[in-house]
Amino acid sequence: MPIYVQHEVLGRIPDVFNAEAIWQAPGLALFSRRPLLRDLLERSPREHKGRAATRCFSHVTLMLPQEEVDDDYHLTRGARARDLAQTLTALHQKDFGDLLGGDQVRYDVAGTSSLAPGEIEVKFGHAVYLPAADEKILYNVSVSRDSAIWHPVCPIYPNQRLALIGGEGGEASFVASGWPFGPDGAILIINDGPDAPPVVQMRPKDAYECRFDPRSGYYTIKSLREAPGGSPRLMLKIARTSAAAPRPQASAAADTISINPVAAVRDVQAAPSAGVAAKPAVWQSRSGGGAAPDMTAIPVSHKPANNAGESDATYAPVSQQRVSLVALAMPRLSRYRDVGAQAMELPFSRALALCTDGRPAISFVVDAADELYACTAEGRQRITAPATFTPVDTQAIRVLAAAPQMADRYRAVVCLAQPVGASVASGARFTFGRNSPMLAALRLLDSPRFLKRAGDANTASADRIGLSRNAFSFEATAQGYKIGRLSASQALFHLDDKLEFVASIGDAGNDAPYLLPNGHHLVAGHYVLRFDA
Template sequence: MPIYVQHEVLGRIQDVFNAEAIWQAPGLALFSRRPLLRDLLERSPREHKGRAATRCFSHVTLMLPQEEVDDDYHLTRGARARDLAQTLTALHQKDFGDLLGADQVRYDVIGTSSLAPGEIEVKFGHAVYLPAPDEKILYNVSVSRDSAIWHPVCPIYPNQRLALIGGEGSEASFTAAGWPFGPDGAILIINDGPDSQPVVQMRPKDAFDCRYDPRSGYYTIKSLRDAPGGSPRLLLKIGRTSAMPAARHMAGSQMATTSAPYTAPQPATAEAIASSRGVAAGAPMAPVAAAKPAVWQSRSGAAPIDLTAVPVAASHKPANQFGESDATYAPVSQQRVSLVALALPRLSRYRDTGAQTLELPFDRSLTLSADAQPAISFVVDAADELYACTAEGRQRITAPATFTPVDSRAIRLLPAAPEMADRYRAVVCLAQPVGAGVAMGARFTFGRNSPMLSALRLLDSPRFLKRGNGSGAASADRIGLSRSAFSFEATAKGYQIGRLSTTQALYHLDEKLDFVAAIADAAYLLPNGHHLVAGHYVLRFDA
């Protein structure tokens, strides 16, 4: 594999801000001196013809001990670092002027905690690029292990041709958090400018499988080598910034490298580092105005629940009598109601209840679970902010989005329709719907006090809802779902729906989960295959 990044550590330098001591050793003791920056650039040219160099590298990153950089910033506002970059630029132009052509010499001085006193780390090469002072970011690159928590890696600029991404201690230009492939693996991103899509290749090629999913908008990279615990994977996302126009997909187009005046780098603060790497915190969504919530009240004098007989599903076939067989058994015509999604409420509507967070944990099969180590959890807080939580951490998310915390299975997050946005923050589509059969010709009810379809009320437990202000535990169903929410009856033309509580919000969604109407008190015919939203539950009514 070609060496895309030349990476060396120079030691025994008394003053790390002395440009001459870094560039070239004094005297003519060529055989006894250790290699310094000038020697490294001379031994590793960018282009050569035979043994003669025809072009040299012009972008160099210098990493000094972090304590030295901090002291310089505190005492001189970073003046010594700026002088070091300017002096090295002048020496570079003087000694290699005939090998530069139109390339602009650029130096960057940063700090790192991995160096000992008197050491300097230098990086240059095909995949080392320093942007011009006014150059805008074209792409922001980030990685994830679970598609929920994304870690920023690096920006890519319009004139930047290559970027090499690897793990800690590898010979790469950028380090990815949670790198699972070892020091030999690397991701090479090739950029031909704003008019072309970036190309992603793996190094070594035969050791990885790299595929792009246009629906999710990221690359899935898997190792083809056997490893304990299964083949590791990494997700790579290359997002175009809003400051740059969309690519026109011009085949073979290239952007010529242009020169820009050199400006010495400024001392790097934490905010400046985050900005230069393209890390931008997401702006919170504006809260939607909501009416005063309906808060549950204790009903000590309420009548006891009437546990009426529940029809048996068709799958529960009775045992054959003497002389009967399966050929003579005819089941009763059955309809089916399925829970296909969970609607995340706006908890700001329920502040009087003390509700702080609602958390939906999903295990590795992407079914709702109370496991202490879920594969992914979706959380909505009292400020109506939405988060995804995994073993990698916690990150704010927005809908629509698709998450693949485990291979071959995905879970979708949809935005709430504008007509429902005063009550709901988002809709989580279940990877595997939960269904139950119902008989035709009988009217049933759905709600907190109804035993019918109680198996579909997955959130009827206090473990999903966290309350504060000394409030006791309570079922999450007490937010948004009435004791008797609605009635339904299966007919030949669909389902007859009737709202039983004046405070219960019911919404009709079509077969694609698009909003159709809000259901009022009048009887409502829901077509087969369409959905009804009540409380947290998105139910599909099938023939």
């Protein structure tokens, strides 16, 4: 493999800010002197013809002991470090002027705690690039072990040709957090300019598999070598900055710009109308010896109408239809601040099923400020929808943005990797809600586990937020499902088969029901239900 980064540690330098002592040893004792920076540049030219160098490297990074750099900053505001870079630049231009080929000489001086006193770390090579003072960042590169928590690695500039990413102790130009592949592995990013998509290659090639997922917008890199506990993997994201001008359309297989995970879902998430304050919510308490059923926590502008649903036992089943829970809608908790709702958490196991105990592979959290987070063993990070997460290799989980017409109530929609289904009878009318036993198995959030309230008051089900005791009725017919809205306070939304917003269901009683086509979805409370024939 070619050497993309020349890396050396120079020792026994009494004054690490003395440019002449770093550049070349005094005198003519050629056989006894230690190789210094000038010798290293001479021995490793950028281009050569035979044994003669035709071009040399012009960008050099110097790492000094951190304590020396700190002292310089405290005493001289970094003047010695600046003088060192300027003097080395002048020496470089003087000795290698005929080998620069019009390249600008650039030096960067920084500190590191890994060096002992009197040591200097030097890096230069094909994958070492120092930007100009006014050069804008073209890409930002980040890595993740679980696709949820992303750690920044490095920027890439328009004139930067190569970037080599590896782990601690390797010969890479940038170190990736949590590098799982050992010191011999590296990621090579090739940048051919703003008008061409970057190319990602692994080194060595035959030891790794590198695939790009255009839906999620990142690369998944896996080691082909067997390791205890399974082959390690790493996700790599190359995000184009907003300051960079958009490039012409490229093929999805090579493009690394983040792409919506579902083409049918709009990349829009509207906030409540500007200047209109959200109505407060009131947590309704039980009254009269517990005989009366508990009420729903809803905004006070909507007084719940407690219309009783019809009995499930009144009708005899004729043919079997199916209702499936396909997604969970995460509410805007700012609507329920007065009830003490501080956070809602949706934890998923390694099988990407909703779990109530154990250590989840990934959790999605919305807080009282309506901020959305992903949490894994790597930490906690804010996310934006739409996005796709692959905390395990087997399946992915999608988080969609709420439609603009639903954004005043909902923050995001988390699609279940494993929908939960239940059969229903055709020709019979049933009810769905907190008090209805029908489809109770689909109400996965009917537990205080998922809702955090002020003062650790976790005694109420999460369904108390947004789902009425009797929310709606449904009846399977040959034309679709007849939906009746049973509570005036219950918000119902119709989504099509691709989870696109269709309509908000208003007055729809048993006498004039709303017809929901087969295969379409209904959103009630936290639940996105698909009604199939």
